[in-house]
Amino acid sequence: RMVFVNGEYVPEEAARVSVFDRGFLFADGVYEVVSVLGGKLVDFAGHMARLRRSLGALDMEMPMAEAEFLATHRDLVARNALDEGMVYTQVTRGAADRDFLFPPEGTPLSVVSFTQAAALVDKPAARRGIRIITQPDIRWGRRDIKTVQLLAASMCKMAAKKAGKDDAWMVEDGFVTEGTSNNAYVVAGGSIITRDLSHSILHGITRAAVLRLAREARMTLEERAFTVEEAKAADEAFVTSASSFVTPVIEIDGLPVGSGAPGPVAARLREIYIADAR
Ligand code: PDD
Secondary structure, three states, rough: EEEEEEOOOEHHHOOOOOOOOOHHHHEEEEEEEEEEEEEEEEHHHHHHHHHHHHHHHHOOOOOOOHHHHHHHHHHHHHHHOOOOEEEEEEEEEEOOOOOOOOOOOOOOEEEEEEEEOOOOOHHHHHHOOOOEEEEOOOOOOOOOOOOOOOOHHHHHHHHHHOOOEEEEEEOOOOOEEEEEOEEEEEEEEOOOEEEEOOOOOOOOOOOOOHHHHHHHOOOOOOOOEEHHHHHHHOOOEEEEEOEEEEEEEEEOOOEEOOOOOOHHHHHHHHHHHHHHOO
């Protein structure tokens, strides 16, 4: 694979980042995952807007113009002949002597991008649906910033794996925040319910697209927090993200959701999302 490191394309074996990089020492960095379908970038502008916002919230600026990010994404897709998968981009506060204070102004930010091939459309998880467990949400209070500080989510996903399940939904004060790397939804009483935007969750780019498409299809939406009990009693549940698009949830904490099979609302949204993304 060819990867992008600070302005250069290099083979992954030759790519180097400093041991003093603040991404490595402090998780002082943010990232984006843009999916690629048929060699085309999905929702690129949305991901760039969120990257700018994440950086701004941490007192960093865009290290390159958006047009340069676009060129880098396209170059990586072409150089690696990527048809389906994603482009990962990480921006950190750069390398400096280890200090809790930010490095002096003018310290260059680090930018790393790489591709990852993956089947996104034809995925067994989407056909079968996924089984999830619930876990306490022990992450920090600014989950709207897409930082590389992912250990809490990683531990939740490991707990799911140890329990023989696919993923976890994180819970705070009895309400579901989101999945380990996706936004969470239930369908109940004919309406699609997903948590409203705040500092408690990541503002998913796929979420925004799916809500827009659901509105256009005249489906009923409610943006509000829902409880674990509500989720367990729901007709359907599903998650959205750049890597999973729309994926049905068929079991929560060992209890079947609805009939225990993927539901019609999730299936329809997945179909219209993919048609729109192509
Ligand atoms: N995760 N919530 C969390 C905590 C996430 O990490 C993600 C994305 C989402 C969905 O956001 P979007 O629709 O913009 O992908 C929600 C990416 C895919 C990842 O970490 O791999």
